[in-house]
Amino acid sequence: MNHPSYGKPKNRWPYFLLTYPAIMILLLFFVPLCIMFALSFFKRIQSAFFEPAFVFENYVRAFSTFFLQRIGVSLWVAAVAAFICLLIAFPFTFFLSRLRRSRQVPYLVLLISILSLSEVIIAFSWSLLLSKTSGISNLLVALKLLDAPVSWAPGFVAMLSALVYISLPLAIIVLYPSLSRLDVSLTEAATTLGASPIVSFFNVVLPNVRQALLTTFILVFIFVLGSYLIPQVLGRPEHWTLPVHITDQALLKSNMPLAAALAMLLLIASAGLSLLTLRLGRSQL
Amino acid sequence: MMILKRFFFSLVVLYLVAPLVIITGVSLNAQKRLFFPPQGLSLRWYFEFFSQAEWYLPALRSLSIAGLAALIAMSIALPLAYTVWRYDIKLARMLYFLGLAPFALPPVITALGALALWIVLQSFGKPYTVVLSHAAFLVTLPLATISLGLQSMNAESIEAATTLGADNSTVFRTIVFPYIRPYMMAGFVFAFVLSLNEYIIAFMVAGFTVETLPIKIFNSLRYGYTPVMASVSVIFFLLATLLFGLIGKFGDLPKLLGADSSSD
Amino acid sequence: MPNLIIQAISKRFGQTVALEDVSLTLPEAKLICFLGPSGCGKTTLLRLIAGLEQASSGKIFLGETELSAIAAHKRNIGMVFQSFALFPHLNVANNIAYGLKIRGVDKLTRLKRAEELLELVQLSGLGKRHISQLSGGQRQRIAMARALALEPDLFLLDEPLSALDAKLREAMQVELKLLQQRLGITTIVVTHDQQEAMTMADVIVVMGENRVQQIGAPLEIYHKPKNRFVADFIGSNNFIPALVKDTQSVSALGSIFEIALPKSLKVGAQVALSIRPEKLQLYSSEPPKSSKLAGTIKFIRDLGSTVETFVEVAGHELSVKGIQHLATGDKVWLSFDPADAVILEV
Numbered sequence: 001m002n003h004p005s006y007g008k009p010k011n012r013w014p015y016f017l018l019t020y021p022a023i024m025i026l027l028l029f030f031v032p033l034c035i036m037f038a039l040s041f042f043k044r045i046q047s048a049f050f051e052p053a054f055v056f057e058n059y060v061r062a063f064s065t066f067f068l069q070r071i072g073v074s075l076w077v078a079a080v081a082a083f084i085c086l087l088i089a090f091p092f093t094f095f096l097s098r099l100r101r102s103r104q105v106p107y108l109v110l111l112i113s114i115l116s117l118s119e120v121i122i123a124f125s126w127s128l129l130l131s132k133t134s135g136i137s138n139l140l141v142a143l144k145l146l147d148a149p150v151s152w153a154p155g156f157v158a159m160l161s162a163l164v165y166i167s168l169p170l171a172i173i174v175l176y177p178s179l180s181r182l183d184v185s186l187t188e189a190a191t192t193l194g195a196s197p198i199v200s201f202f203n204v205v206l207p208n209v210r211q212a213l214l215t216t217f218i219l220v221f222i223f224v225l226g227s228y229l230i231p232q233v234l235g236r237p238e239h240w241t242l243p244v245h246i247t248d249q250a251l252l253k254s255n256m257p258l259a260a261a262l263a264m265l266l267l268i269a270s271a272g273l274s275l276l277t278l279r280l281g282r283s284q285l
Numbered sequence: 286m287m288i289l290k291r292f293f294f295s296l297v298v299l300y301l302v303a304p305l306v307i308i309t310g311v312s313l314n315a316q317k318r319l320f321f322p323p324q325g326l327s328l329r330w331y332f333e334f335f336s337q338a339e340w341y342l343p344a345l346r347s348l349s350i351a352g353l354a355a356l357i358a359m360s361i362a363l364p365l366a367y368t369v370w371r372y373d374i375k376l377a378r379m380l381y382f383l384g385l386a387p388f389a390l391p392p393v394i395t396a397l398g399a400l401a402l403w404i405v406l407q408s409f410g411k412p413y414t415v416v417l418s419h420a421a422f423l424v425t426l427p428l429a430t431i432s433l434g435l436q437s438m439n440a441e442s443i444e445a446a447t448t449l450g451a452d453n454s455t456v457f458r459t460i461v462f463p464y465i466r467p468y469m470m471a472g473f474v475f476a477f478v479l480s481l482n483e484y485i486i487a488f489m490v491a492g493f494t495v496e497t498l499p500i501k502i503f504n505s506l507r508y509g510y511t512p513v514m515a516s517v518s519v520i521f522f523l524l525a526t527l528l529f530g531l532i533g534k535f536g537d538l539p540k541l542l543g544a545d546s547s548s549d
Numbered sequence: 550m551p552n553l554i555i556q557a558i559s560k561r562f563g564q565t566v567a568l569e570d571v572s573l574t575l576p577e578a579k580l581i582c583f584l585g586p587s588g589c590g591k592t593t594l595l596r597l598i599a600g601l602e603q604a605s606s607g608k609i610f611l612g613e614t615e616l617s618a619i620a621a622h623k624r625n626i627g628m629v630f631q632s633f634a635l636f637p638h639l640n641v642a643n644n645i646a647y648g649l650k651i652r653g654v655d656k657l658t659r660l661k662r663a664e665e666l667l668e669l670v671q672l673s674g675l676g677k678r679h680i681s682q683l684s685g686g687q688r689q690r691i692a693m694a695r696a697l698a699l700e701p702d703l704f705l706l707d708e709p710l711s712a713l714d715a716k717l718r719e720a721m722q723v724e725l726k727l728l729q730q731r732l733g734i735t736t737i738v739v740t741h742d743q744q745e746a747m748t749m750a751d752v753i754v755v756m757g758e759n760r761v762q763q764i765g766a767p768l769e770i771y772h773k774p775k776n777r778f779v780a781d782f783i784g785s786n787n788f789i790p791a792l793v794k795d796t797q798s799v800s801a802l803g804s805i806f807e808i809a810l811p812k813s814l815k816v817g818a819q820v821a822l823s824i825r826p827e828k829l830q831l832y833s834s835e836p837p838k839s840s841k842l843a844g845t846i847k848f849i850r851d852l853g854s855t856v857e858t859f860v861e862v863a864g865h866e867l868s869v870k871g872i873q874h875l876a877t878g879d880k881v882w883l884s885f886d887p888a889d890a891v892i893l894e895v
């Protein structure tokens with residue numbers, strides 16, 4: 001901490017200051033997670049939402065072949081999307097961070113604008129982009145590369161394209177600090193020692209940002225794991241991710257306890273991965 | 286090499302803007318069809334958005350939810366970020382960690398938790414539940430930007446103020462607050478824009494009673510496409526670009542996003 | 550090793566002009582200092598020679614070869630960066646051997662060469678160390694060793710000693726000079742510290758306001774500054790406004806001084822006499838000299854080894870060096886040997 005007189009408080013005032021944030025954060029974020037944890041052991045009843053109990057049947061169902069397969073698909077989709085995303089984001093962010101500061105700003109604005117754009121809007125625009133009536137296949141027809149316009153959605157590739165699209169700005173923004181803090185003179189030193197740009201990229205830049213790459217991969221992985229609308233709009237039911245099933249159970253099938261159990265599994269997986277990134281971040285220092 | 290670099294860079298930028306171009310084109314169709322390139326140019330779908338209650342009401346709803354949620358998120362983040370920075374208090378650090386946590390988890394978890402909470406409190410479906418749950422979810426953003434601002438403050442300027450006779454609260458009022466104000470603005474804007482675009486939490490806690498704009502768009506996506514959806518999307522994108530563009534123009538966006546302040 | 554020729558180089562960054570029409574011929578096998586205040590374009594010129602920047606116009610030659618037409622990584626130039634730019638993911642030996650590795654030299658030869666260079670910079674046995682385990686002075690030597698590993702045609706150093714503390718810096722100045730003499734590589738050192746330049750350089754290039762102001766041997770630059778900028782930047786100097794009376798004399802602060810004037814000066818022209826503080830003589834009683842200045846002591850700065858006295862003469866403040874036992878307010882006289890004064894056109 002860089003506050004000059006950082007230290008233990010001398011009176012109650014700081015605790016008073018903390019009361020309101022404490023109430024809000026505990027009530028609105030922490031308590032709900034606890035309730036959800038409790039819920040995952042409750043019993044489902046037809047007439048109302050649920051009934052207090054202590055049973056493991058929700059977890060038993062969550063570990064059934066059906067949901068295990070769904071979890072497997074979710075993890076696979078997230079891994080593939082995160083990998084492709086990183087493959088694009090890494091060199092792109094590197095080039096971006098090498099531009100003059102003032103030149104970077106418009107790209108950064110574009111990136112955070114896309115990042116903040118609703119998943120609904122991105123799903124919708126990609127469904128247009130890949131559709132028969134307004135998609136890029138029309139462009140290919142005009143360029144005589146294709147005979148007639150075709151529809152490319154829904155499908156695995158369509159879903160993957162949109163998932164990479166939505167997570168690309170995140171990956172870039174997470175990679176951006178470590179790449180722009182990477183001392184430019186390191187690559188310049190490599191150049192004066194005879195390394196071509198490609199060589200210095202691989203043996204100077206890459207080894208120095210390996211941790212950041214791993215962190216970004218994990219964050220993007222979690223981000224895609226949480227995608228909800230894109231798989232529904234652009235994928236087929238067999239590609240649906242866990243959040244789709246959780247919402248489905250909670251709202252349409254009125255099975256809150258099962259939804260809670262599935263959410264707990266997702267929580268453990270992502271919290272574990274997040275803590276891992278924290279660990280990595282710390283060991284990097 | 287230079288050419289290859291430019292080519293790759295442009296290709297990625299093209300990938301990023303392609304859906305935006307298509308959606309803009311579609312929003313300009315003269316007929317109620319989703320063609321690209323548009324057939325006939327007109328702004329009628331923009332007028333439709335502003336004139337039809339089924340569109341502008343969700344928009345107004347979303348704007349008020351986003352404004353309130355961002356304000357509440359800020360009100361939670363400011364005292365917390367300040368105490369964590371100023372005092373060595375374990376509770377503060379724990380709360381800080383919890384405040385950052387929602388962004389490290391898939392939002393469906395926060396959404397389901399929120400749903401469970403409001404069911405238990407028997408407020409399921411009430412409009413204010415969306416505001417509060419959004420605020421708790423988005424608190425991460427002002428918390429992060431304000432902390433960044435505090436971290437980057439020069440410790441000596443506070444010491445200088447102290448030697449000139451300012452007490453804690455005067456230091457906060459006259460030195461700290463003016464310094465972190467742009468960071469607060471940035472945090473507010475981030476939270477506001479994200480709330481405006483948030484789908485799953487809003488849908489879970491009050492999807493059937495409070496139709497926000499993203500929910501409205503998704504419903505139209507399911508039950509009949511209309512170019513209004515495209516015009517709304519364009520407006521949303523432009524709004525985000527405008528707000529972030531202002532931050533970029535008047536603030537130091539690269540620094541805000543974590544680039545080193547020392548380089549040019 | 551041939552001369553380094555810089556031909557009409559200009560460099561702009563958008564609106565900012567970093568270098569304006571710089572032409573230089575730098576001798577081979579010498580230690581050359583680029584000396585000038587911060588922001589005058591020293592780093593830019595060095596980076597242009599290394600190929601890390603592209604000139605807006607002009608060319609650079611090394612003998613017959615046009616250096617500016619060769620890609621930076623093919624120039625065979627050793628460079629030491631201001632931040633040293635050591636690769637944090639490699640140990641000391643691998644840092645030094647990096648250039649050899651790129652050229653496909655086998656591991657055994659590489660390690661042998663790294664050890665030779667460590668010896669050269671007097672850090673034998675540190676090859677296995679991690680970069681973070683080195684002190685500032687050690688990093689500086691490793692950066693030099695790395696740049697020298699390929700036996701470069703040119704050895705460039707950008708303010709190499711500025712990160713070191715004063716004592717170490719002085720020792721390194723001598724060491725760097727001796728190293729250069731031993732290796733005989735044309736070496737360019739950028740610095741803003743005139744003392745450093747005077748200590749090390751065979752040739753000093755004084756830069757200012759994005760141009761080359763003067764090039765010459767250290768003492769030549771010190772004693773015969775070409776213009777006011779150089780006279781002002783190198784050491785301290787008194788500037789006395791003067792008026793050309795005839796071809797042999799000027800009048801200044803109410804006295805006439807006999808002095809050899811360049812022919813180009815017209816009678817009645819405004820000039821400045823530039824004279825070093827140590828070249829002024831101070832008298833407590835009126836000396837029997839025809840040309841002298843009378844004044845009052847304003848302030849005395851006693852540094853122990855020397856005393857600097859500030860004398861006001863006809864509303865003008867002049868600084869004098871030398872041991873004297875006088876007090877503020879005393880009436881004094883000043884004189885100087887006309888051969889020690891440099892005439893500068895205003």
Ligand SMILES: Nc1ncnc2c1ncn2[C@@H]1O[C@H](COP(=O)(O)OP(=O)(O)O)[C@@H](O)[C@H]1O
Pocket residue numbers: 562565566567585586587588589590591592593594
């Ligand atoms: N990459 C750059 N972009 C813009 N301006 C630059 C850049 N590098 C240097 N300059 C400008 O060029 C001038 C000369 O800089 P530099 O060569 O670094 O000076 P020095 O090394 O003598 O201090 C300065 O005004 C500086 O601001």
Ligand SMILES: [Mg+2]
Pocket residue numbers: 591592593
């Ligand atoms: Mg410099």
